[in-house]
Amino acid sequence: MTKESRAPVALYPGLAGRRVVITGGGSGIGEGLVEAFVEQGAEVHFLDLAEAPSQALVASLTEQGAGRDRLQFHHCDLTDLARLDEVLSAIGDVDVLVNNAANDDRHRLADITPAYFDERIAVNLRHLVFATQAVAPGMARRGGGAVINLGSISWHLGQAGLALYETAKAGIEGLTRALAQELGEQGIRVNCVIPGNVKTPRQSRWYSAEQEAQIVAEQKLKVRLEPHHVAAMVVFLASDAASGCTAHNHWVDAGWL
Secondary structure, X not given: OOHHHOOOOXXXXXXXXXXXXXXXXXXXXXHHHHHHHHHOOOEEEEEEOOHHHHHHHHHHHHHOOOOOOOEEEEEOOOOOHHHHHHHHHHHOOOXXXXXXXXXOOOOOHHHOOHHHHHHHHHHHHHHHHHHHHHHHHHHHHOOOEEEEEEOOOHHHHOOOOOHXXXXXXXXXXXXXXXXXXXXXXXXXXXXXXXXXXXXXXXXXXXXOHHHHHHHHHXXXXXXXXXXXXXHHHHHHHHOHHHOOOOOOEEEEOOOOO
């Protein structure tokens, strides 16, 4: 689906000028999230390890009219917690944190080592805890905020070759519930968005055209999900329109499960 064929975007005036941090914003779903929040007029900061696509995204959006004062890329390895803290401290207090970054590297049980286990949990779960820990005090100072965690349909389906990724993604749903309870009295809402199979360049590496067609066939809605479908839900949850929403999962899977 091209941007020209997208459904009209809902605009949430309250998001204009709000400071938003997105992890893993340089490509895939993260790129769609960055574009969506820029479209809302937010001040967008995105963290990513991949320099070239991230700089290209900034250049593209700047050319389209998003001023560099409202869009900043921060090079950051999220497994390096000292660097993560340094970046978030430099950004300052934020209104919205989108914990999007993840990596669905395929593996077999027989090949998992203790070091690989630790690295996969660091990539897919640990940084969500410490990013939220870092921004929560500032959100409280600003009167509240929103944390949106990205889960995955994969563990609900029990897909093969993803044991550690699915373990981390299952943990994110538990983390969401726990943090919503702990941070609610400070006006901080914590939700989890669970995408189905979203068409991105990375996902296209794993699925043939026939397999993608089968995914659509199994969905209730016969549409190939793209990043903007997920971004629409995330932007809603970040907005004041979702002021009564916290502690829950919000599915964007076209009815696949």
